[in-house]
Amino acid sequence: MNEMIRCGHEAALEELRALLAERLSTGPSILDEHGRDEAYTPPQRPDAVAFPESTEEVSQIMRICTRHRCPVIAYGMGTSLEGQIVPTAGGISLDMSRMNRVLQVNEHDLDAVVQPGVTRKQLNDDLRATGLMFTVDPGADASMGGMASTRASGTNTVRYGTIRENVLALEVVLPDGEIIRTGSRARKSAAGYDLTHLFIGAEGTLGIITELTVKLHGQPESILSATCAFPTVRAAVDTVILAIQSGLPMARIELLDEVQMRGMNVLHPELGLPEIPHLFLEFHGTEAGVAEQVETFRSIAEDHEGRDFAAASRMEDRNRLWAARHEAYFAAKALQPRSNGVVTDCCVPISKLAECIGRTQQAIALSGLIAPMVGHVGDGNFHLVILGDPERPAEMDAARDLAATINKIALSFGGTVSGEHGVGLGKRKYMEAEHGAAYALMRRLKTAVDPDDIMNPGKLV
Known part of the structure; x- marks a missing residue:
């Protein structure tokens, strides 16, 4: 059977090479680049990488690959976090970067x-x-x-x-x-x-x-970014919940716990923020509207022991703050440089967020692992970056076990195991628990549209 699969792939490659010429690559470095994403999933090379330049070419590629039952995995920028673009069955990585108009x-x-x-x-x-x-x-x-x-x-x-x-x-x-x-x-x-x-x-x-x-x-007339410190994660989360329930039209509300803040100071010492839980915030609107939002938020925060509210209205200061937030994964890894990060991606109803995070913190403490927390808590979504040394299998197993525990906690609160990263390979095992009988319908839809299972096989369903 494996021999038949390989022959099918080779026949597909011959036709694709005739269609695409140098835009079909089998160079080792290109194959390596398209065999992994940003996740902890083990890499695996595709058989080749195709670079289409039009919808018509994509259509021709799909007809060839269907004829030879050759898998096709769409590839964008390689920034996914659940192994979505890893070609576990080989086949063609379809790099869409030249369709960029x-x-x-x-x-x-x-x-x-x-x-x-x-x-x-x-x-x-x-x-x-x-x-x-x-x-x-x-x-x-x-x-x-x-x-x-x-x-x-x-x-x-x-x-x-x-x-x-x-x-x-x-x-x-x-x-x-x-x-x-x-x-x-x-x-x-x-x-x-x-x-x-x-x-x-x-x-x-x-x-x-x-x-x-x-x-x-x-684009809003006025934009103001800010940071606010809290004595505990619970106090920060309770502030967010009340702000959302009060109808405050926040543009961004990001939580970073004290462990994440320690990593931020390693990677971005220029921020100079205390290593206690923080909210990173952004307000959009008219000048008067933003001023009103800030006043309301500060009042709510003060009722929950928020302090050190610091605002930034200049574009360069705002960009610096959000660039640091976007590098939270690398800041977390800076706490244990040799480690891999097992990333969780839970999302729960906003009213359950504080309790869910409380149980999550208990699970982290029991595990003994370093697991910085960061999240888009304004919509109930939070992440852990659970650090484990890849040279220590027991530590990586413990990291994966902790991630599984957090996923089950989220489901128990009526939430989801993935608020934004997707399913890929990493979250597929939780799909039945989350969706029940609806997961079987997903499988039937997949079979109806893709009966030969060539479209990113092994992912999601």
């Missing part, structure tokens, strides 16, 4: 049409003169196709929503090469199944996204 910016309708290789920073650079912005910010300069495929969110989600709320329409190539369009530029529709959102979060297991129509938002 902003096709339309419709200023009056507040939307844009982009190819999947466009990154979020690239799109916002293109939008700068229009007074508009794309708001989904997962930290990494991820590609639009990758963000849609993993249902990304990030620091702005509490106000502007996830990628799910910010995609209006898609162009998708199905496994047999058929090109379909889902959705439209209209802001709402009651016509038929919501196929757009079927492909968002599907992690490339149903088709290849080749075009996205995304929502844009006006």
Whole structure:
């Protein structure tokens, strides 16, 4: 059977080489780059990497690969965290980086049409003169196709929503090469199944996204970032819960516990923040509106022993603060440099957040491991970076056991094991516990669309 699979892959490679010439690569360094993501999943090389430049080429590639039952794994920027792009069955890594054009910016309708290789920073650079912005910010300069495929969110989600709320329409190539369009530029529709959102979060297991129509938002008149310290994580979380329940329109609310703050000071000593729990904040609106938001938040924080509130309105100061927050993973690893980070990604209803985090802290203490906490707590999402030395198998096993415990805690509160990183290989074993009978329906949908299981096989379902 394995011999037949290998022959099928080789036959596919011959046809793909005739189609793409030098844009089909089997160079060792290219294969290595496309055999891993940012996660702890063991790397595995694809058979080749294809670099399509148009939807039509993607369609031709899919027809060839379907004919030879050769797996296809879509690749964006390689920043996923659950092994989504690791080609566990070999096959073709479909690198979408050359499909990187902003096709339309419709200023009056507040939307844009982009190819999947466009990154979020690239799109916002293109939008700068229009007074508009794309708001989904997962930290990494991820590609639009990758963000849609993993249902990304990030620091702005509490106000502007996830990628799910910010995609209006898609162009998708199905496994047999058929090109379909889902959705439209209209802001709402009651016509038929919501196929757009079927492909968002599907992690490339149903088709290849080749075009996205995304929502844009006006750049706020005034932006102010801030930090606020708290004596305990519970006090910080209770402040967030009350702020959200009070209807405060925060743009960003990020929690960093005392262990994470210690790592931040290792990586960013210029911040000079005390090593106690902090909230990193951002307020958007008119000058008067931002001032009112700040006053309300400070009042809530003071009632929960918040102190050392420090504001930054200059762009360079705000950028420095959020650049540090986006490097939280590397700051955590700085506490134990030889370690790998096993990352959790739980999300629970906002009213359950404090209790869930309390039980999480108890589990960390029992484990004896270093596990800094950081999270987009404004929408109930928090992460641990559980540190383990890869040279010590028992330590890595303990890190994975702790991650499993935290996932079960989140599910017990009616939450999810993944608020934004996706399923990939790392979270697949929790899907039945989270979804029950609905997981079987996901399998049936996968079989109906991809009967030969060539689309990112082994992931999600």
